Amino acid sequence: MKLTIKGNINKYYVQSLCMLFFPGAKFSEAEEVSENVPCADLEVTETGEGVFTRFSLGVGNETVTSENFIEYQEGFTKDRILKISVGRSVFDAGEKLMGVTPPWGILTGVRPAKVASEYLREGLGIQKTKKLLRSEYFLNPKKASLVTDVASNEAKxxxxxxxxxxxxxxxxxxxxxxxxxxxxxxxxxxRLLSLVPDYVDAVIKEADDVFSEIKSLGLKISTVYIxxxxxxxxxxxLLEKLLSAVSRNVDVNELMEFxxxxxxxxxxxxxxxQIAKSHGVSRISVNxxxxxDEVLQFIGRHHTVDCFFKAYDLALASGIRNINTDLIAGLPGDNFIRFSRSVDxxxxxxxxxxxxxxxxxKKASDLLKSETDYFSASGGDTGKSIDYSQVKAKNAKYKPYYLYRNKNSLGNYENVGFAVEGSECLYNIFMMEEVHSIFGIGAGAVTKLVPGAGISGEKIIRIFNPKYPYEYLDSSIEERFAERRSRTESFFSSKKGD
Ligand SMILES: C[S@@+](CC[C@H](N)C(=O)[O-])C[C@H]1O[C@@H](n2cnc3c(N)ncnc32)[C@H](O)[C@@H]1O
Ligand code: SF4
Structure with missing residues (x-):
């Protein structure tokens, strides 16, 4: 897609808005583009009173232009007004030209519940929050309602x-x-799976160091997630070895969730x-x-539906308290009828x-190496499948407690965690709402230091472990541990009153 921008607006924000209508688009500013490449021009002007935006979007011979002016208002930062103004023009032009109405309006972020949580914290109440999400961000009423319910369940x-x-x-x-x-x-x-024993040893070394650091910082661990x-x-x-490293460092009976x-x-x-249960695991996913079976085979999952039922029965019999099951709507080869049967x-x-x-x-997945075009702005019948799962879950007294979105999801639809009341996955909520620090162990893990109550400074600090197991195993443990300890200690020593 050819995109030119005049004005002071983050280009990645504009690109993510355009991707609501052109999922998977690659962007360029080249002068010459071939006939079928969508072209977009954005012009943003900030005045003393507000923001004026003009957005033109064209494909082939058709072009649509949308303009708006939004005044600065109390309770909204200038940056928020800027984003709303740009969002509205892109949304309006895209909807008119492409005939697609993105369900999440101009909310492009991974965590839409954060906006709803902010409104609820400001004391706006459930009804007003839903209304604002519809009027300011163009959410469809079902999504405004869903995300407000999630935010309110999380807040409790x-x-x-x-x-x-x-x-x-x-x-x-x-x-x-x-x-x-x-x-x-x-x-x-x-060949790579042969690294597993060495990897477990390395993870145990890191776990011992992290758990001892957490103790010396005076923090209490509420959840552990493997x-x-x-x-x-x-x-x-090997599972016994890994889980022992947790249970010898932490009183697993005191954990809110493992x-x-x-x-x-x-x-x-x-x-x-049985090993998991004996080390205090309280939640397990069987997905x-x-x-x-045909869809499982098509997506290369190498197990059958019957294998899932057997594993699920084993999990029930193990006495592990909380069992989660993951489903995916819109898988290649699946359709609304088949998916609704899975949900039922x-x-x-x-x-x-x-x-x-x-x-x-996802760009790195094997499916993208095939000829088929899997990107779709409307999502086919995926929206119907997602709606069905939400209505059925609600009727069966499940509560939505966790919600996030991915770029390039079919039809821009969401991922939702439902729980029987009292069995919500706490780790998912704490991670999504960024309410406390999370210490990451192992390849690709990220330690996120969150300035909670009593800690000065506003920014979340992220410390990244090497991404791939090979890199992780090759890295110098001493250097990594020393860096993490020094950054973590300086973060926590900025606690008020110290
Ligand atoms: C990190 S994966 C790990 C789960 C586990 N390995 C499994 O496959 O059962 C967590 C979940 O993300 C979801 N997931 C992975 N790739 C996805 C994709 N391309 N689109 C939608 N959901 C995806 C699946 O439901 C999966 O169970
Ligand atoms: S390849 Fe991805 S989806 Fe498949 S089992 Fe592994 S993590 Fe799960």
Missing amino acids: IVKKLPENTCSVYISVPFCPSRCAYCSFVSYTTK GGGTPTILDAP TLEAGRPDTITAEKL PQTLN KIIEMHPDNITVHTFCV
Whole structure:
């Protein structure tokens, strides 16, 4: 797409607005472009009173222009007015030219619940928040209602979180095989899987150091999350070794939650679940993605629906308190009828948590290497599938408690976590709402230092571990640990009154 911008506005924001109508677009400012390439010109003028925006969008012979002027208002920063003005022009022109109405309006961010939370914290109340999300950000009424419910459910949980807490994330980026739609960093070949034992040893060294640091900082750990990849790719002795590193450092009975994101049903055994239970794991994911064997085969998931049912029964029998199941709406080869059957069956099984994702075309996934064009601004019947899951979950008394969005998801739809009341995944909420610091262990893990109550400074500090297991294993432990400790200690020593 050719995009030219005049005025003081972040170009990535404008690009993400354009991608609502042209998912997967690549941007250029070249003079000459071929006939079918969409062209857009944006002009933004800030005056003493407000912001004037003009946006022209053309494809082939058709061009639509949209203009608006928005006055500065009390309660809105100048930057917010600028973004709303630009957002409205792009939305208006895109809707007219392409005939698509993005469900999330001009909210392009990963965490739409943050905007709703802000309004609720300002005391606007549920109805006014929904109304503002519709009028200012053009959300469709269903999404405005959903995101306000999520923000209000999250707020009830966050309110009860004691001060001086933190969470810990441990990354196990290995899988038994690569699913075609996935772009997460994960090693799957035989040669790379041979690194697993060394990787577990390295993670345990880092875990010992992180847990001792957390203790010396006087923080209390509320949740631990072991995620992937597929953590249950570890054989029973290695899983025992990894989980012992947590349970010997932390009183697991004091944790609010301890998740092992098993994920792939074909890696789950009764023995591994018993090991998990004996080390205090209280939440586990057993993910079907879809309950259709043909679709599973097409997306290269290497397990059957029956294998999922068996793994789910094992998880039930293990006595682990909270079971989550992940589904994806809009998978290639799936459709509304098949997906709605998957939703019905999962709801009938009544897991504590159900997470419904929207299929998202990720640039690093194997699917993009094929000829098929998977990008779609309207999303086909994915919107219907997503709506169906939300209505069914609500009727079965599940509450939406967690919501995030991905770039390039079909039809710009969302990912939602539903929970039986009282079994919400706390880690997901604390991470999404950025309410306390999260210490990351393992390849690709990020430590996020969040200035909570009592800590001065506003910015979240991020400390990145090496992304790939190879790099992680090659890196100097001493240097990494020393850097993390020094940055973390200086962050926490800025606590008020110290
Ligand atoms: C980090 S993955 C790990 C889970 C585990 N390895 C598994 O596959 O069961 C977490 C979830 O993200 C979702 N996911 C991964 N790739 C996706 C994509 N391209 N579009 C939508 N959801 C995706 C899947 O539902 C998956 O269960
Ligand atoms: S979807 Fe899960 S199992 Fe499949 S490759 Fe990605 S992380 Fe691994």
